[in-house]
Amino acid sequence: MKVRLAYGESGLDIDLDPAATTVVQPVHHDAAADQVGVLRAALRSPVAGPPLRDRVRPGQTVAISACDGTRPQPRRLMIPAILAELDGVVRLEDVVILVATGTHRGNDEDELRRMFGDEVVDSVRIVNHDARDRDRLTWVGTHGNGVPVWLNREWVDADVRITTGFVEPHFFAGFSGGPKLVAPGLAALETVLVLHDAARIGDPRATWGITRGNPVHDDVRAIAAATGVTFALDVVLNRDKDVVAAFGGDLAPMHAAATAVAKRMAMRPVDAPFDVVVTTNSGFPLDQNLYQAVKGMSAAHQVVRPGGTIVCAAECRDGFPDHGSYRQVLASAPSPKALFEDISARVDTVPDQWQVQIQARIQSTSRVVMRTSYLSDADLAAAHLEQTGDISATVARALADAGPGARVCVLPEGPQTIPYLAGGPR
Numbered sequence: 001m002k003v004r005l006a007y008g009e010s011g012l013d014i015d016l017d018p019a020a021t022t023v024v025q026p027v028h029h030d031a032a033a034d035q036v037g038v039l040r041a042a043l044r045s046p047v048a049g050p051p052l053r054d055r056v057r058p059g060q061t062v063a064i065s066a067c068d069g070t071r072p073q074p075r076r077l078m079i080p081a082i083l084a085e086l087d088g089v090v091r092l093e094d095v096v097i098l099v100a101t102g103t104h105r106g107n108d109e110d111e112l113r114r115m116f117g118d119e120v121v122d123s124v125r126i127v128n129h130d131a132r133d134r135d136r137l138t139w140v141g142t143h144g145n146g147v148p149v150w151l152n153r154e155w156v157d158a159d160v161r162i163t164t165g166f167v168e169p170h171f172f173a174g175f176s177g178g179p180k181l182v183a184p185g186l187a188a189l190e191t192v193l194v195l196h197d198a199a200r201i202g203d204p205r206a207t208w209g210i211t212r213g214n215p216v217h218d219d220v221r222a223i224a225a226a227t228g229v230t231f232a233l234d235v236v237l238n239r240d241k242d243v244v245a246a247f248g249g250d251l252a253p254m255h256a257a258a259t260a261v262a263k264r265m266a267m268r269p270v271d272a273p274f275d276v277v278v279t280t281n282s283g284f285p286l287d288q289n290l291y292q293a294v295k296g297m298s299a300a301h302q303v304v305r306p307g308g309t310i311v312c313a314a315e316c317r318d319g320f321p322d323h324g325s326y327r328q329v330l331a332s333a334p335s336p337k338a339l340f341e342d343i344s345a346r347v348d349t350v351p352d353q354w355q356v357q358i359q360a361r362i363q364s365t366s367r368v369v370m371r372t373s374y375l376s377d378a379d380l381a382a383a384h385l386e387q388t389g390d391i392s393a394t395v396a397r398a399l400a401d402a403g404p405g406a407r408v409c410v411l412p413e414g415p416q417t418i419p420y421l422a423g424g425p426r
Contacts, residue, residue, distance in 0.1 A: 005391075005412050006239075006283030008315035008373065014278070015392045016408060020399055022274070023410045026266045026417045031242030035074070038246045039081040042233060046249025047257045052085050052231045056160050062086065062095045063158035065181040067165055068128075069099075069107045069115055070285055070292055072241045076117045078164045078233060083124070096154055097126045100185025103192055105323050106130065127154065131189040143226045144219030147195060150188035151227060163224075163232045163251065167258040169266050169418045171298040172201055172358065174211040177234040178255030179224035187223075195219055196354035198344050208302065208418045209267050211259065224251055234258045236265065239413050269422040270409065273305035275402040276395055280313045280414035287314035287414075289321045290375065290383070294359045296414040301362045303409055303419045309398040310362070311391055313371040320379070329356045330383040336363035339384075369394055 001018040004011050032038040043052045056062065064082060067073040079097065086095070097116070099107055106128030113121050120126075129152050130136055137150040138157075155161060165177035173180060184192040200206055200215040211217040232251040235243045236258060244265070247258040277300035281287035287296070293314035300310040320327040333339035340360035343353055362368060369386040377387045388394040399406040411417055 003410050003412055005278070005313050005410075006280045006287075006414060006416075007313050008287065008317070009284045011283065012313055012371070012391075014395070016395060016410065017399070020406060021408050021410060022270070023412065024268050024270065024417055024419045025411075025413060026239060026268075027264070029238050029244045029265060031238060031240065032244060035077055035243040036081060038243055039077060039233070039235070040085075042246035042248035043081060043085050046231075046254065047247050048253035049231075049250040052082070052162070052248065053089060055230055056086060056089050058089055060090055060094070060159035061157070062090055062160040062162065063155045064095065064097045064162045064164060065100045065155065065186055066097055067099075067181070067185075068101045068104050069111045070104060070288055071166070071176075072237065072282075072285060073164070073166045074235065074237070074241065074243055075115050075164070076120075077243065078235065079116055079120050082162060082164070082233065083120070090160075092123055095124050096158070097124055098152055098155055098186060099126065099128045100181050101129045101131070102184040102187070103131050103189060103324065105321070129186050131187065131192060134188070137188045140227050144222035145215065147191060147219050147223065149183065149191050149223055149227070151183065151191075152186040155182075155186050156227070160230045161228060163229055164234070166235045166237055167255070167262045168237070168416065169208045169262065171208055171295050171415065172196075172206045172216055172354070173220060174207070174209060174214045174217045175255075175259045175262060177258060178232060178251060179220045179229075181232075182224040182227065182229065183220055193353075198346055198353070198357060201354045201357050202344060208299070208420070209263055221252070236262050239416055266416060267418045267420060270303050270419050271422055273303055273421065274308065274409040275305060275406040276309045276311065276398045276408040277304045277411065278311045278313070278391060278395060278408060279411040282414040282416050284315065287316065289318040290314065290316050290370075290372075291320060291324075291326050291355055293370075294355050294362075296411070297362050297368060298358055299411055299415040299418050300409075301366060303421060304366050306365050307367075308402070309367045309369065311369045311371065311388065311394055311398075313391060316372040316374045319374060320383075326355060327383070329353060330359070336360045336384050340364050
């Protein structure tokens with residue numbers, strides 16, 4: 001049987017034995033008939049609290065937090081919808097859009113134009129958040145479970161703060177969107193290092209689809225609540241990255257409503273673990289680098305048997321990437337098991353440790369084979385990973401090695417679908 005994987009911008013076809021193959025995909029929902037209309041309705045008839053326009057007064061300054069270029073947020077629809085609601089109340093020169101990069105690199109002008117559209121770029125000031133620039137950060141106190149919090153100064157100083165994002169299961173924060181557009185999105189490196197320390201990331205409830213009792217999400221939520229969000233707007237997307245539903249209003253109830261819909265769409269139970277799981281990182285822009293591809297590996301890890309094989313297809317046009325310490329940390333130990341043990345024992349936290357910790361845990365119990373277009377075999381070997389140029393052949397060999405009755409699960413959309421074992425904690 002032929003299965004098309006989300007890979008880069010063009011996709012990738014593989015051939016598998018239908019008798020041994022289970023394909024797990026999100027429940028497909030057509031795009032809203034009027035996506036702009038759905039966004040407008042969320043701004044005017046929110047889940048909780050008054051409409052956006054009723055929360056803003058003339059003369060106020062406005063900061064809008066938006067996802068960076070590694071996320072498929074429909075910024076070209078969401079930001080103009082917000083600006084239209086603010087029209088006649090605030091001046092465009094009093095609005096700033098903050099790209100919530102967290103610890104990622106900033107986006108250049110060409111990327112910003114693709115993300116927001118020329119009209120927005122030419123009329124509204126857009127600033128890449130920089131978690132390492134102390135001059136652009138301000139102290140807002142200790143919140144949650146002892147998290148020292150510095151946030152973007154322009155965000156804190158704004159009279160009106162609006163978060164915009166999209167909601168999908170997240171591999172250690174439970175779900176994306178909502179409060180994550182404050183922290184880690186607009187937080188200092190020091191704040192992110194604590195939010196993503198070994199103890200929090202290593203907690204069994206720091207995983208897909210769990211927010212309450214998840215030590216990462218509990219603290220993220222606490223920071224946003226303590227520092228204040230005026231209005232929040234999130235969307236749920238289908239596999240084509242189109243808007244299915246939109247939710248607006250007070251941050252906590254808005255995000256709860258959005259996560260309930262995202263969970264029904266994206267999380268699918270399976271009866272038993274598989275010998276081989278083929279996954280992706282949902283194609284471009286999510287599969288731009290190996291760092292992001294850990295999410296696809298983690299989705300597969302939920303249902304692969306101990307000692308099984310994960311094959312992850314991610315284009316990785318941005319490499320590891322080369323900025324940050326991810327590549328160096330990955331290569332800093334002789335094996336994934338040693339790396340996982342070293343990170344788990346650390347008291348301090350280093351940048352990119354959280355991604356490496358999850359990746360090392362996966363590689364300690366599973367064989368992980370990559371299919372990339374921009375990383376060499378030697379690059380991947382340094383990260384204790386294998387490379388294949390033929391996923392179909394690799395799967396066939398892995399199934400043969402596993403013996404009679406071996407089965408393969410395919411996640412064509414990667415972490416857009418999160419499989420889990422029926423009867424598990426979710």
